[in-house]
Amino acid sequence: MRIVLIGSGNVATHLADAFFERGVQIVQVYSRTVDNARALAQSVGASFTNKLEDILPDADFYIFSVKDDALAEIISQMPATNGVWAHTAGSVPVSVFEGFCDNFGVLYPLQTFSKNRKLNFAEIPVFVEANNAETLRKIGDLATMISRKVQPLSGERRRYLHLAAVFGCNFVNHLYALAAEILEDEQITFDALKPLITETAAKVMELSPHDAQTGPAVRFDEKVIQKHIDMLKDPKTKQIYRLLSEQIYEKHHNPQKTDS
Amino acid sequence: MRIVLIGSGNVATHLADAFFERGVQIVQVYSRTVDNARALAQSVGASFTNKLEDILPDADFYIFSVKDDALAEIISQMPATNGVWAHTAGSVPVSVFEGFCDNFGVLYPLQTFSKNRKLNFAEIPVFVEANNAETLRKIGDLATMISRKVQPLSGERRRYLHLAAVFGCNFVNHLYALAAEILEDEQITFDALKPLITETAAKVMELSPHDAQTGPAVRFDEKVIQKHIDMLKDPKTKQIYRLLSEQIYEKHHNPQKTDS
Numbered sequence: 001m002r003i004v005l006i007g008s009g010n011v012a013t014h015l016a017d018a019f020f021e022r023g024v025q026i027v028q029v030y031s032r033t034v035d036n037a038r039a040l041a042q043s044v045g046a047s048f049t050n051k052l053e054d055i056l057p058d059a060d061f062y063i064f065s066v067k068d069d070a071l072a073e074i075i076s077q078m079p080a081t082n083g084v085w086a087h088t089a090g091s092v093p094v095s096v097f098e099g100f101c102d103n104f105g106v107l108y109p110l111q112t113f114s115k116n117r118k119l120n121f122a123e124i125p126v127f128v129e130a131n132n133a134e135t136l137r138k139i140g141d142l143a144t145m146i147s148r149k150v151q152p153l154s155g156e157r158r159r160y161l162h163l164a165a166v167f168g169c170n171f172v173n174h175l176y177a178l179a180a181e182i183l184e185d186e187q188i189t190f191d192a193l194k195p196l197i198t199e200t201a202a203k204v205m206e207l208s209p210h211d212a213q214t215g216p217a218v219r220f221d222e223k224v225i226q227k228h229i230d231m232l233k234d235p236k237t238k239q240i241y242r243l244l245s246e247q248i249y250e251k252h253h254n255p256q257k258t259d260s
Numbered sequence: 261m262r263i264v265l266i267g268s269g270n271v272a273t274h275l276a277d278a279f280f281e282r283g284v285q286i287v288q289v290y291s292r293t294v295d296n297a298r299a300l301a302q303s304v305g306a307s308f309t310n311k312l313e314d315i316l317p318d319a320d321f322y323i324f325s326v327k328d329d330a331l332a333e334i335i336s337q338m339p340a341t342n343g344v345w346a347h348t349a350g351s352v353p354v355s356v357f358e359g360f361c362d363n364f365g366v367l368y369p370l371q372t373f374s375k376n377r378k379l380n381f382a383e384i385p386v387f388v389e390a391n392n393a394e395t396l397r398k399i400g401d402l403a404t405m406i407s408r409k410v411q412p413l414s415g416e417r418r419r420y421l422h423l424a425a426v427f428g429c430n431f432v433n434h435l436y437a438l439a440a441e442i443l444e445d446e447q448i449t450f451d452a453l454k455p456l457i458t459e460t461a462a463k464v465m466e467l468s469p470h471d472a473q474t475g476p477a478v479r480f481d482e483k484v485i486q487k488h489i490d491m492l493k494d495p496k497t498k499q500i501y502r503l504l505s506e507q508i509y510e511k512h513h514n515p516q517k518t519d520s
């Protein structure tokens with residue numbers, strides 16, 4: 001199995017590490033920025049290039065892990081190759097490859113990847129899709145080499161999964177950042193909040209988020225809510241506080257309403 | 261050590277369990293609703309009442325765990341007692357007790373408490389405050405019987421800690437709820453998101469939330485952001501998506517700006 005990796009960002013780096021650890025050969029890394037291509041390639045014993053025309057034609061898989069906005073342009077500039085082309089994006093339809101190669105699909109690992117954070121890839125859910133059954137099997141087999149949690153998912157549903165992930169991860173992390181800033185202004189260590197953050201996440205492994213809710217908004221503790229809004233300085237943060245509190249209240253006192 | 265517990269909600273229940281397990285005697289539970297008072301009292305071998313005038317006068321501690329909005333009124337109707345009065349609220353100043361008893365303070369456990377969720381109280385940070393040094397020592401000693409993480413904190417800073425906790429817990433949990441609804445509409449199990457939720461929380465035990473951020477907003481992946489907003493149905497949820505994305509972007513591309 002020979003893989004060409006197009007991209008050198010967080011997802012590409014974690015994928016490269018996972019393949020490397022499972023003995024799957026990365027033969028080449030492409031990045032627009034040659035230093036990034038070199039650094040990632042050297043860590044997994046691959047060659048590297050920053051020229052799309054130099055991409056090797058004879059690999060089994062071409063994995064595209066680049067910014068969504070860059071993907072279509074890179075695909076349109078790819079040389080003809082053998083093998084399967086697959087991207088790793090949550091919100092890009094598989095049809096982005098149409099007209100550029102015969103066998104293509106998606107290998108979407110659902111996780112938050114930072115370069116300086118080690119992960120156990122085996123536990124990361126990977127969602128696969130392809131333009132034909134044989135290619136789906138190939139991408140599924142490849143994904144199974146690095147993850148125990150591989151399942152097919154249509155592009156239509158994958159983009160909703162990605163949307164849910166933005167709420168459950170990126171936006172959650174931003175709320176952690178807002179909390180950290182509030183504490184920093186008062187010279188309280190972020191450590192004070194860690195058991196609460198851990199328990200809040202652990203809770204929804206067992207209870208539904210709806211049943212897990214606590215705090216001033218669900219109790220409709222109006223005085224606290226107003227005091228909190230007054231304590232915040234940034235108008236946008238005040239608005240976020242207000243909107244989230246209103247929705248929490250509505251959801252618990254008018255449960256038939258759907259908010260998604 | 262004899263404790264009277266005023267309240268029978270989530271915090272009161274977890275405190276009662278923690279004291280009971282450490283052999284600290286709850287002598288009486290008060291709740292406005294007699295069935296709630298009885299249920300909690302029976303689980304810890306205490307007497308119960310729904311009449312404030314029947315509260316025992318000779319306990320060592322009177323712990324008030326009621327809704328913030330109800331606290332002042334309950335205090336004003338309390339009979340005279342010996343012992344220390346303390347509340348468990350994040351955002352209520354200790355002065356709420358002034359004029360009603362001599363020795364009073366706060367015992368604020370920073371955690372999200374649901375009745376049907378077992379917790380290890382020893383790991384829960386408890387922040388204490390009092391109106392004099394002797395009472396602070398007494399409340400600190402009591403808290404230390406159930407938690408390994410007791411520390412003094414002024415009311416002024418405690419309310420900011422509470423505000424940060426609303427962001428890091430209640431609002432985070434609401435984002436989990438929004439994610440769950442998005443998935444439900446697509447018949448995707450919430451389980452798909454669990455490894456991501458766990459890792460997002462685990463990440464900020466080591467990295468700062470700022471450094472941990474990933475996703476379309478920090479990359480400023482405009483197409484994805486617009487697609488996501490279009491996919492959401494509820495206007496409030498659209499607005500939440502937009503505000504959080506804007507703030508994430510601003511914070512990473514204009515880092516000197518403070519948003520709290």
